[in-house]
Amino acid sequence: MQKLQTILFFFCAATFFSACMPHNTATSKTGKVDMFMGVQGNSNGVIGPQLPHGSVNPSPQTPHGSHDGYAPNQPIRGFGQLHVSGTGWGRYGQILLSPQTGFNAGETAHDSPKSNEIATPYYYSVCLNRYRIKVEITPAQHCAAYRFTFPETDSACILLDIAHNIPQHIAPEVDGQFSGNYELQIIDYENAPSIVGFGEYAGGFGSGEAYRVYFAIVLNCELQMKDYKQGYARIFLPDNPQTVDLQISISMKSIENALAFLKEETGGKSFDDIKNAAMQAWENVFNKIAVKGGTDGQQRLFYTVMYHSYLMPHDRTGDHPHWDSDAPHIDDHYCVWDTWRTKYPLMTLLNESFTTRTIASFIDRYEHNGQCMPTFTSSLEWDWKQGGDDVDNIIADAFVKNVPGFDHAKAFELLKHNAFNERSENYRAKGWESEPAERMSCSYTMEYAYNDFCASEAAKIMKDTATENLLMQRSRQWVHLFNPDLESDGFKGFIAPRRQNGEFIAVNPAKKYGSWVEYFYEGNSWVYTLFVPHDFERLIALCGGKEKMIERLIYGFDNQWIDLSNEPGFLAPFIFTHCGRPDLAAKTVNEIRMEKFSLTGGYPGNEDSGAMGAWYVWTSIGLFPNAGQDFYYLLPPAFDDITITRENGAEIHIKTERITPDAQYIQSVRLNGKKIDGFTVKHADIAGGAELIFTLK
Numbered sequence: 001m002q003k004l005q006t007i008l009f010f011f012c013a014a015t016f017f018s019a020c021m022p023h024n025t026a027t028s029k030t031g032k033v034d035m036f037m038g039v040q041g042n043s044n045g046v047i048g049p050q051l052p053h054g055s056v057n058p059s060p061q062t063p064h065g066s067h068d069g070y071a072p073n074q075p076i077r078g079f080g081q082l083h084v085s086g087t088g089w090g091r092y093g094q095i096l097l098s099p100q101t102g103f104n105a106g107e108t109a110h111d112s113p114k115s116n117e118i119a120t121p122y123y124y125s126v127c128l129n130r131y132r133i134k135v136e137i138t139p140a141q142h143c144a145a146y147r148f149t150f151p152e153t154d155s156a157c158i159l160l161d162i163a164h165n166i167p168q169h170i171a172p173e174v175d176g177q178f179s180g181n182y183e184l185q186i187i188d189y190e191n192a193p194s195i196v197g198f199g200e201y202a203g204g205f206g207s208g209e210a211y212r213v214y215f216a217i218v219l220n221c222e223l224q225m226k227d228y229k230q231g232y233a234r235i236f237l238p239d240n241p242q243t244v245d246l247q248i249s250i251s252m253k254s255i256e257n258a259l260a261f262l263k264e265e266t267g268g269k270s271f272d273d274i275k276n277a278a279m280q281a282w283e284n285v286f287n288k289i290a291v292k293g294g295t296d297g298q299q300r301l302f303y304t305v306m307y308h309s310y311l312m313p314h315d316r317t318g319d320h321p322h323w324d325s326d327a328p329h330i331d332d333h334y335c336v337w338d339t340w341r342t343k344y345p346l347m348t349l350l351n352e353s354f355t356t357r358t359i360a361s362f363i364d365r366y367e368h369n370g371q372c373m374p375t376f377t378s379s380l381e382w383d384w385k386q387g388g389d390d391v392d393n394i395i396a397d398a399f400v401k402n403v404p405g406f407d408h409a410k411a412f413e414l415l416k417h418n419a420f421n422e423r424s425e426n427y428r429a430k431g432w433e434s435e436p437a438e439r440m441s442c443s444y445t446m447e448y449a450y451n452d453f454c455a456s457e458a459a460k461i462m463k464d465t466a467t468e469n470l471l472m473q474r475s476r477q478w479v480h481l482f483n484p485d486l487e488s489d490g491f492k493g494f495i496a497p498r499r500q501n502g503e504f505i506a507v508n509p510a511k512k513y514g515s516w517v518e519y520f521y522e523g524n525s526w527v528y529t530l531f532v533p534h535d536f537e538r539l540i541a542l543c544g545g546k547e548k549m550i551e552r553l554i555y556g557f558d559n560q561w562i563d564l565s566n567e568p569g570f571l572a573p574f575i576f577t578h579c580g581r582p583d584l585a586a587k588t589v590n591e592i593r594m595e596k597f598s599l600t601g602g603y604p605g606n607e608d609s610g611a612m613g614a615w616y617v618w619t620s621i622g623l624f625p626n627a628g629q630d631f632y633y634l635l636p637p638a639f640d641d642i643t644i645t646r647e648n649g650a651e652i653h654i655k656t657e658r659i660t661p662d663a664q665y666i667q668s669v670r671l672n673g674k675k676i677d678g679f680t681v682k683h684a685d686i687a688g689g690a691e692l693i694f695t696l697k
Contacts, residue, residue, distance in 0.1 A: 029286035030279060032296075032303040034599045035119035036072065038086065043602035043612075044068040045308065046085040049122050049139050051278055052285050052310040053330075053354065055319065056250050057083040058137045058144035060126065061093060061170060063111055067205075069093050069166045075111040076128060078161065079137065081144055081250050082213065084205070084377070085311045086607030087334040089174045091204030091377060093166030094213045095248065098159040099148045101131045105159055107169055121307055122278035138275035142261035142319070143249040145274045150242065158246070160217070162197065167204035176203035179210060186223070189259060190267065194218045196255045205334060207380035212321070213250060216258035220245040245271055252331075252378060253321045285310055288350045289621065293640030293656075301599055302620050302638070308613035309346055313339075315357070321379050327364035328357035334609045335375035337386040338567050340393040342614035345625035348401055351647050355398055356405035362391050363410045371422065372414060386521055387568075388447030389418040393628045396454035399461050400630040401683045412462045415455040419471055423448050431477030434500045435518075442481055442495050443521040443568070446531045449478040453534040454628040475534060482529070482542055489559070491552050493543050494525040510561050526561040527569045533626050536578045546579040553579075557588055564592055565605035570615060574624060574633045582679040583665040586635045589619050590664070593638075622654055622694060623681070631680045634669055636696055650689035656696060663696035670695075 038045030044067050048059025058081050062074035067090030069083055078098035084091050104110045112130035125136040133156075134149040150156040162184070167176020184197040198214040221241050247266045251257035266274060286303055294302075316331045333339070347354045365372040365381075374390045375382045395411050397403075420428070427433050427448050433441035453475035459468035483496040488509035497505040497519050509525035520528055532539045540549045553576060556562035562572050573592070576585035593616065596604040603612040618624045621644065622637030642654040659667065669676045670693045671685060686692070 028283055029290075029303050030121055030282045032300045033121050033282075033307045034300055034304045035121070035124075037301075037304045037599045038308060038602040038607045039068070039070065040072055040600065041602040042605065043607045044086050044088070044090075045602070045607055046070070046083045046311070047072075047119050047124070048079075048083065049120065049124050049137060049278065050085075050311055051139050051141055051281050053313065053315040054139055055142045055314045055316045055331075056081050056139060056144055057085065057311070058139055058146075059083050059124070061096070061166070063108065063170070065166075065170050066090070067166070067171050067174070069170050075113050075130075076126065077108075077111050078159070078164070079135065079146070080164070080166070081215070081248060083166075084332055084334055084609075086308065086603075086609050086612070087205055088606045088608075089205035090166045090171040091174075091176075091206060092213075093164060093170065094162070094199060094201065095215045095250070096159075096161040096164040097146065097246070097248070098161065099128065099131065099133045099135060099150075100157050100159060101133070101150070101153045102155050103157050103159070105161070107161075107164065110159065120279075121282045123275050136271065138271060138278050140261075140265035140274055140278070141315070142251065142258075143247055143265045143274075145266060145269075145271050146246040146248070147271045148244045148246065150244070154239075156241070158244070160195070162199040165201050165204070168201075174204050175208075176201065183255075189216070189218060190263070192218060193223055194259070194262075195223075196258065198255065206375065206377040207382045209380050211252070211378040211380065213252065214255050214258045215248055215250055216255060216262050217246060217248045218262060219247075251319050252316060253319045257319055282307070288645050289617070290643045290645075291620075291639040291641070294638060297599070298638065301597065302617070304599065305597070305613035305616040308607055309343060309610040309617055312609040313358075316379075317357075323368050325364050325368075328361045329364070329379070330358045330361040331379060332377045333375060334377065335386055336390040336394065337374055337388075338608040338611035340390045340397070341567050341570050341611060341627050342618055342625065343610040344394045345397060345627045346610075346614040346617060348397060348403055349644070349646065352403050353405065353647060355394070355403055359395055359398060359406040359411055362395065363407060363414060366414045366417065367410075371417070384516060385444075386515075387443065388451040389422050390447070390451065392418055392451045393454045396458045396628045397625075399458040400628070401687070408462065412458055412464070415458050416467060419452060419455045419467075423451070430480075431474050432480040432498070435497045435505060436499075439516060439518055440513075440521045441497050442519050442525065443523065443528050445481050446478055446495065446528050449475045449535075450531070450533055450628070457628065476538070478532060478535070479538070479542070484542070486525075488526065488561075489555065491543075491548075491555065493529075495529045496525065522566050523568050524561065526556050527563070527566075527572065530562065530572045530575060531568050533571055533628065536575055540575070540578060549575065550579050550581055550584065553588075554584070557591075563604070564596065564615070567608065567611055570611075571626065574626070577633055577679050582633075582635070585633070586665055589624075589635055593619060622656075622692070630683045632683065634666065634676070634679045634681060634694075636664060636666055637694060646687070646689075650687065652686050652689060653691045654694070655692070656694045658696045660697075665697055667695045667697035669693065 050057040060076045061069040065071045078096040080093040082092035112128040115127045117126045132151040136147040163178040167174045179200040181200040195217040198212045202210045249258045249261040314332045317328045320329045362372045373381045433445045452471040456471035483504045486494040494509040512524045513520040573588040620638040623632040644652040
């Protein structure tokens with residue numbers, strides 16, 4: 001079959017420009033979501049709609065749209081069906097649709113200024129001013145439905161660009177490419193013609209191995225196709241179609257799957273049917289947390305970050321490109337290093353079944369590949385670890401919180417495999433990483449130590465005492481990298497690299513390192529010294545005791561040596577609680593919330609696949625997880641009345657009482673009428689339903 005970079009649908013249409021009038025968004029929780037948060041700035045959010053954990057994320061793309069493909073102040077090039085949200089690097093961007101009048105297939109030749117742009121979780125619309133075309137989009141799980149309304153013209157067309165992808169044409173710094181390998185044909189589908197095919201690509205965030213994106217397209221009108229040597233084809237349609245409905249499905253596995261998705265998800269359904277179903281899917285999500293109180297802006301921010309918490313990873317069950325399996329297939333983990341800390345504990349609180357499905361997906365990958373790396377996409381492993389073997393932490397969190405529905409024996413087998421095979425040989429032999437045996441020796445040591453603790457907790461539940469004791473002992477050997485003499489701004493005692501002979505290497509604890517470089521991954525020793533979620537009391541003692549740790553934390557936050565622009569710092573404010581100062585934990589968290597999160601400014605850094613959004617959700621409801629352990633820290637809720645409805649139907653009511661109108665720190669917390677001793681609560685105490693009443697002073 002002739003190779004092809006672009007395909008042209010060419011048809012006539014007649015309508016009027018008034019079709020580009022705004023669409024009224026729902027006055028509901030879904031209507032509170034501001035889709036522009038995280039799109040503006042450097043958080044790399046995606047503006048287009050998507051179902052919760054949907055496989056496709058149809059969205060506009062612009063010439064210099066960076067890694068998410070889109071910048072609000074630029075003309076629209078077209079609409080791709082696959083994106084990743086909130087990631088530091090880009091991927092995907094296929095399969096591009098560009099409605100036009102006249103025709104130009106050049107990559108940079110059909111950009112259009114826009115107007116009347118509307119974005120909601122379930123619906124996107126915009127007018128392409130260059131062509132006077134209104135574009136509307138709504139998603140299903142593997143499909144996107146488009147409605148194009150054209151002006152009066154005899155040259156209306158839609159360009160289908162198979163070659164286009166974000167890592168090659170919009171963010172080329174991540175080295176993407178279209179291989180030139182493709183397939184295209186018209187077949188009979190449900191007694192109507194359907195365009196089917198695939199493109200093959202490589203590059204972008206993740207493995208450099210080639211992968212394919214398969215698609216199937218149906219329209220609400222007849223078509224004929226004729227190929228041309230220029231690398232594109234014209235598909236002729238009836239005269240004056242006026243409004244054209246197009247449905248496109250995406251599969252990572254096969255054309256057959258793409259056709260099946262069309263039939264199952266969009267067959268016999270109108271654009272509005274699909275849109276209404278998508279709106280209801282999101283309303284069901286947002287109804288899991290009902291908040292009262294606060295300003296309208298605060299509620300909008302809350303439901304917006306909650307939306308981002310439900311975008312990734314993508315559920316591609318039944319669409320695994322490398323093997324057939326009945327197991328769930330949860331794809332596009334960017335990466336577990338981010339999401340284990342807040343995103344997955346939130347799923348465990350609200351949607352246990354998604355955590356269960358993810359663990360089943362991990363097990364399936366392990367059984368087929370012999371491993372399950374913490375970063376993977378398009379069903380390809382990527383053996384570059386940002387941190388440790390952090391799938392362990394998600395699994396252990398489910399173990400200690402008694403999440404039902406996954407195979408504990410197989411999950412524990414995966415934990416043991418990682419502990420005794422995937423940690424580096426150097427770490428397994430010594431209990432810590434040394435230089436120059438391993439880059440990022442300090443951050444690897446700290447993360448591996450916590451992986452070992454988490455696996456030890458699971459071993460305890462599985463009554464494997466030998467494994468429990470060995471890994472618990474290994475989890476405490478991070479202390480070998482604690483240099484009591486290393487000083488920074490008057491504070492002594494920091495994690496530092498050591499040579500094989502045990503000699504410490506002199507470093508500046510305040511220096512922030514980049515990605516996959518020496519000593520630390522995307523952080524400094526100020527942050528990583530504090531990353532011992534299982535051993536805070538020991539750390540506090542090594543740093544000079546509670547008062548000295550309080551001084552260190554205050555100074556570190558005030559001078560930006562400790563920050564939450566990356567996930568290793570997420571727990572740092574709660575070390576105040578271990579020092580007997582939950583008020584300072586609350587104060588620090590509130591300052592971060594006010595200064596680093598906003599609808600206009602986005603997130604402290606990349607949104608990171610739901611990690612940052614979930615951090616904000618947790619700190620809004622007065623709970624915060626120490627993921628991998630069975631308790632939550634308590635902090636003042638952001639709203640006066642909160643009702644959490646878990647997947648099992650249990651309700652957790654969180655209410656706030658104030659001694660004075662401006663009270664902002666916890667005086668006491670009552671659980672089901674009984675005062676809590678301390679400032680934590682166990683998951684088991686609220687999992688079946690509970691009432692938490694915060695009294696603030």
